[in-house]
Amino acid sequence: MKQLQFLIKPAAGYCNMRCQYCFYRDEQQNRTDAEDCMMPLATAETLIQRCFEELDQGGFVSFAFQGGEPTLAGLDFFRLFTQTVRKYNQKHVAVQYAIQTNGLAITGEWAEFFSKEHFLVGISLDGTPDVHDALRPDTQGNGTWARVTQTIELLKQYQVECNLLCVVTKRLAKKAERVYKSMKATGVRYFQFIPCLDPLDTPQGRQPYSLTPELYAQFLCALFDAWYRDWKTSTYVSIRLFEDYIHLLMGGPAGTCSTTGTCGGYMVVEGSGAVYPCDFFCLDTYKLGTVQNDPLQSLLTGDKMQAFITDGWQIPAECQQCKWVHLCRGGCKRDRNTADAAQRSYYCNALQKFFAYAEPRLYEMVRAVQMYH
Numbered sequence: 001m002k003q004l005q006f007l008i009k010p011a012a013g014y015c016n017m018r019c020q021y022c023f024y025r026d027e028q029q030n031r032t033d034a035e036d037c038m039m040p041l042a043t044a045e046t047l048i049q050r051c052f053e054e055l056d057q058g059g060f061v062s063f064a065f066q067g068g069e070p071t072l073a074g075l076d077f078f079r080l081f082t083q084t085v086r087k088y089n090q091k092h093v094a095v096q097y098a099i100q101t102n103g104l105a106i107t108g109e110w111a112e113f114f115s116k117e118h119f120l121v122g123i124s125l126d127g128t129p130d131v132h133d134a135l136r137p138d139t140q141g142n143g144t145w146a147r148v149t150q151t152i153e154l155l156k157q158y159q160v161e162c163n164l165l166c167v168v169t170k171r172l173a174k175k176a177e178r179v180y181k182s183m184k185a186t187g188v189r190y191f192q193f194i195p196c197l198d199p200l201d202t203p204q205g206r207q208p209y210s211l212t213p214e215l216y217a218q219f220l221c222a223l224f225d226a227w228y229r230d231w232k233t234s235t236y237v238s239i240r241l242f243e244d245y246i247h248l249l250m251g252g253p254a255g256t257c258s259t260t261g262t263c264g265g266y267m268v269v270e271g272s273g274a275v276y277p278c279d280f281f282c283l284d285t286y287k288l289g290t291v292q293n294d295p296l297q298s299l300l301t302g303d304k305m306q307a308f309i310t311d312g313w314q315i316p317a318e319c320q321q322c323k324w325v326h327l328c329r330g331g332c333k334r335d336r337n338t339a340d341a342a343q344r345s346y347y348c349n350a351l352q353k354f355f356a357y358a359e360p361r362l363y364e365m366v367r368a369v370q371m372y373h
Contacts, residue, residue, distance in 0.1 A: 001054050001055055001056060001059065001296070001297060001300075002055070002056055002059045002060070003055070003059055003060040003061065003062075004051055004054075004055060004059075004060075004061045004062070004267075004296065005061070005062040005064070005265060005266035005267070006047070006051075006061070006062065006063050006064065006266060006267055006268075006269055007064050007065075007066055007266055007267070007268045007269070007279055008039070008044075008047075008063060008064065008065050008066070008070075008268075008269045009039070009065075009066055009067055009068060009070065009268065009269065009270050009271055010038065010039040010044070010065060010067075010070050010073035010077055010078075010081075010271060011038055011039075011067050011068045011069055011070050011071070011072040011073045011271065012037055012038065012039075012067070012068055012270060012271035012272070013025060013028050013067070013068045014038070014067070014068045014069065014072045015067060015068045015069040015072070015102070016069055016072065016102070016104050016105065016138060016139060017069065017102050017104065017136055017137065017138055017139070017144065018137055018138070018139055018141070019135060019136045019137075020134075020135045020136075020208075020209055021135065021167060021169060021196045021197065021207070021209050023197040023199075023280070024067065024068060024282075027200070027282050027283060031282070031283060031284055032284050037271045037272050038072075038073055038271055039073060039077070039269075039270075039271040039272075039273075041077065041080055043271075043272070043273045043291065043292065044077070044080070044081055044084065045084050046273070046291050046292055047269060047273070047291045048081070048084050048085055048088050049088055050291060050295065050296050051088075051296065052085075052088040052089055052090065052091065052093060053088075054295065054296050054297055055091065055093050056091070057091040057092065057093075058091065058092060058093065058094075059091070059093045059094070060093060060094045060095075060096070061093055061094070061095055061096070062095075062096045062097075062098070062266075063081075063085070063095070063096070063097050063098075064097075064098040064099070064100070064266075065078075065097075065098070065099040065100070066099075066100045066279065067100075067101075069101065069102055069104070069105070070099055070100070070101060071099075071101050071104075071105040071106065071110065072105065075109060075110055075113060078113065078117075079113065082097070082117050096120075097117055097118065097119045097120070098119060098120040098121075098122065099114075099119055099120075099121055099122065100122040100124065100165060101121065101122070101123060101124070102123075102124050102136070102144070102148065103123045103124070103125075103147070103148040103151035103152070104138065104144060104147055104148065104151070106151045106154065106155070107154075108154065108158075111154050111155050111157070111158040111160055112158055114155070114158065114160045115158040115159055115160050118161075119160065119161075120161050120162075120163070121155055121160050121161065121162050121163075122162075122163050122164070122165050122192070123148060123151065123152055123155075123162060123163070123164055123165070123188075124136070124148075124164075124165050124166075124167070125145075125148055125149070125152075125164045125165070125166060125183065125186070126166055126167055126169070126172060127166050127172045127175070127178075127179035127182055127183060128172070128175065128178055128179055128182045129143070129145040129146075129182075131169070131171050131172045131175075131179075132144065132145045132148070133145050134171070135167075135169060135171075135209060149186060152164075152186050152187070152188060156187060162188050162190070163188060163190035163191065163192060163238075164183055164186065164188050164190070164191050164192070165192045165194065166179065166183065166191065166192070166193050166194075167194055167195075167196045168193050168194065168195050168196060168211055168216065168219055169196045169209040169210075169211055170208070170209055170210055170211055170212070170215060171209070172219070173211055173215040173216060173218060173219035174215065174218070174219075176218070176219045176220075176222035176223040176226065177222055177223075177225075177226050179223070180223055180226045180227070180237075181226075184237060189236075189237050189238060190237075190238045190240075191237065191238065191239050191240070192239075192240045192241070193219075193223070193239065193240075193241060195211050195216055195335075195347060196209060196210070196211050197280070197334065198210055200283075204346050213346065213347050213348070213349045213350040214349075214350070216347055216350040217349065217350035217351075217353040217354055220350065220351075220353075220354040220358075221353070221354055221357045221358070223239070224242060224354070224357070224358045224361070227239050227242060228358075228361050228365075231365065240255060240256065241256075242358075242362075243255070244256060245327055245358075245362055246362060246365055246366055246369065248326065248327055249327070249362060249363065249366045250366055250369065250370070266278075267288070267296070267299060267300070268282055269291060270282065272290070273290045273291045273292050274287055274289075274290050275287070275288045275289055275290060275291060275294070275299050276288060277304070277305050277308045277309075278308070278333075278334075280332070280333075280334040281308070281333075281334070286304065286308060287304075288302060288304050288305055289302070311333065314330075315329065315330035316330060316343050316344050318344060319344060319348075322352070324351065324352055324355045327351075327355055328345070328348075328351050328355075330344075330345065331344075331345030331347060331348070331351070332345070335347055
């Protein structure tokens with residue numbers, strides 16, 4: 001194999017926050033076995049050993065860590081992980097590390113480690129202090145914005161590459177411009193915005209934090225206005241979703257599966273060693289196997305993964321007639337609207353409104369990029 005990408009959950013669902021919209025906790029409750037265990041070092045070593053046995057000379061591997069809260073596995077786990085990678089990487093495979101964290105447990109020692117091992121650190125920060133503190137409290141119910149923004153400052157001191165991940169909820173969607181300014185004030189210049197997920201097997205839009213298509217459209221349009229203004233004045237900020245649309249308009253690939261409408265780009269490895277095809281589908285039906293018992297190649301090419309990928313490629317018939325299908329691709333499979341006979345994305349109307357609103361300026365940016373290159 002030429003490349004492998006892993007999303008590893010070393011602390012499974014353990015977390016030092018109690019986010020109201022946590023989809024991971026919901027997934028665990030919908031599994032027969034919660035598989036809620038810290039990853040033993042032996043399991044990590046098995047994964048690493050199999051990975052480098054099966055990768056070709058000069059290949060590529062990405063190890064991304066998520067949770068729950070992955071830092072709860074402890075700094076020693078990560079030190080041993082990177083040491084073990086060096087031990088088995090005899091074929092000079094290119095290795096990339098990333099971690100998505102809430103930032104609460106990060107100290108100078110952690111920051112020094114991330115800097116030394118060249119980790120890309122994603123920090124979860126929900127836009128503004130009031131919304132973040134309301135939706136992302138710690139285990140005692142206290143707000144966490146101040147502590148998380150202190151962590152961002154610490155990472156900057158150690159020159160750690162950092163981006164911000166913001167979950168778009170009902171309250172947040174009404175204040176896009178304020179969110180954008182507040183996140184820029186951290187000094188970070190790489191943002192990702194993802195719509196929050198409602199619990200599995202419940203009607204969409206019924207939770208206190210639920211994002212409606214109408215609000216999502218409002219958010220995207222207002223956020224784009226602010227982002228475009230900065231671009232026009234040469235104070236560029238990276239917003240991954242908008243950049244994906246520009247890449248697609250240029251005929252290139254997008255950077256995220258949700259904008260390409262495809263599945264199967266990586267494997268999720270739980271603390272127990274269980275493997276799933278996607279972070280949003282860590283459920284019994286989709287379990288591919290385990291790193292202890294199955295070669296990685298067989299997990300990737302097996303019937304379950306192939307069925308998952310094929311299903312992800314299915315674009316509803318109505319979508320194929322849509323003028324925006326080249327940008328939306330039917331959207332993320334997890335957003336399929338079960339109440340809609342055509343199974344279109346829950347955010348279909350939001351995206352249509354956004355594309356119509358932003359199209360002339362997106363093409364203006366495409367032309368500028370093409371001229372520059």
